[in-house]
Amino acid sequence: MRDPMLVAFAKDMLGMSDEDIARVSPEQEQEYKNTMENMTKYRIVAEVAKSKYCAAGLQVGQKIVFNGVQIDADASDSPRCVGAIAPLARTLGVYLDRCSRNSDVTAPVGGVACIDPGMDVGGLGTVLFNVRIEPIS
Secondary structure: OOOHHHHHHHHHOOOOOHHHHHHOOHHHHHHHHHHHHHHOOEEEEEEEEEEEOOOOOOOOOOEEEEEOOEEOOOOOOOOOOHHHHHHHHHHHHHHHHHHHHOOOOOOOOOEEEOOOOOHHHOOOOEEEEEEEEEEOO
């Protein structure tokens, strides 16, 4: 890794060793740089579109907001539920891939359902999210 900002991040934030930093290829370095730049410009917003019998209490209109790989607690207004957050990790992976490749970061990503399938198939409650990637204002 050659970029001083990335080296500082790798050492200070991640605790990477000099040996591992030296192993980062130029292609990986560019992907990391792209990702960091894009993550300062965009965020993921998962807004509850449907909620039925949700044990965690998620309600239509509430949202979970991700800045980079972290939940933005100040911008989020829904209860935290592992059953809802875990499926959103797939969307986070799509987002990070787009960021790393400088592709169309805000292209539609589709909806996401919590892990409870609902009463019709043996569960209880279920939550559906509309997910969007939007510029940070």
